[in-house]
Amino acid sequence: MNAFNNIEKKDLDKLFKCLHAINLNIKKGGTIISNLSNTDTICIIIDGSASVIRIDYNGNKSLIDTLHKDDIFESKMFNLNNSELSIIANEETNVIIIEYGKFINRCKKNCPYHNQFIDNTLSIILNKLNDNYERIQILTKKTTREKLREYFTIISNKRGSKRFRIPLSYSDLANYLSVDRSAMMREIKYLKEDNLIEVENRIITIKY
């Protein structure tokens, strides 16, 4: 799913004009958006990836989210009172920037492609919300074992198979689950010993 799904090529140009969309190419490490408090903008990742970073009043940085191809960022999503937000490109990244007002206020003509665009955007945002609920579902589990099992069943259900490849490195998975990596590796070992899963590299098989 992407924000321009089901919009014909010939209409895209019209849409971009209507939205006053700005194309940006940002090199690795470059800042896509900073200091969001003032501007209400939508940012669509065309390709590449970026990190959403929060800088609190003490100057501590924390990674809030990672944006990938087709992802949408909107300032209201991260309304982190009293702290600054930056979006930094993790690699060469192309984005489209749109002012929120231009996005939401359709012109009088009621162009079908603008409606389609809003429809797509809403879908992507609802999907993001779903991802968050999934993560909360995992993070609220008390033990590392429960977190792993919840994560594995979610992936397994998505793929429709008890055998699947996890889409993260084990280091990244530990971060996602918010547990110590070494403790997580230990727990995976125990899950294997208890014959609940099988592991070959990043391919997991659930045995129950």
Add this chain to the structure above:
Amino acid sequence: MNAFNNIEKKDLDKLFKCLHAINLNIKKGGTIISNLSNTDTICIIIDGSASVIRIDYNGNKSLIDTLHKDDIFESKMFNLNNSELSIIANEETNVIIIEYGKFINRCKKNCPYHNQFIDNTLSIILNKLNDNYERIQILTKKTTREKLREYFTIISNKRGSKRFRIPLSYSDLANYLSVDRSAMMREIKYLKEDNLIEVENRIITIKY
């Protein structure tokens, strides 16, 4: 903020007709929506409150979210593959049910109130997304102490004061932070002893 903000009373009836909106009054314990897999619906809580409950393949129930007045529920938010979802009224609750298709496909007339309604809805959803990011920000902290401090600073920033009343009982707070209640009480005691906070019932003062 509520989904019908800035829509005039006289337009509301037209909007409801246009949306084919259904009003429901559900008594305490009653089911608002169940078995969501098939229907793509939007549910707006007019007053009362409700619990979003997930029932997994083993029949285990877990509370996913609590809906309050003005909250919006959309099935795509909880696209929990392979498990059922129910929304149960926690008290007498009035809701409005709208089919997603009717919501997103504006009629040819491009009625301003329909646009306003979509605008409002998107705002509420973005706000929900923000709430989720806040909770994830808290849940990814490793220790109970860090979770508490993160929670306190978020509330403090929202209220614009170092002294504030927490909007939850301590039992509910423990649930929200996903920590053991007794362990949390112990940690609050330590925070007091270390002179980092002051506590009078549910009023907290941050001392740094």
Add this chain to the structure above:
DNA sequence: AACATTTTGTTGCAAATGCAACAACAAATA
């Protein structure tokens, strides 16, 4: 007012977890 129910405060103890530290690989880069 009497009763039941929920919330709060506290503690000992066992279990789970983070941390530090290191070695073996694998992958990316010069």
Add this chain to the structure above:
DNA sequence: TATTTGTTGTTGCATTTGCAACAAAATGTT
């Protein structure tokens, strides 16, 4: 190809945490 950088696997140990269990307050209900 050599070298640097990142990932995986493992362990001992101190700390944190969940759990169980109980009493005291507070709150809600008849």
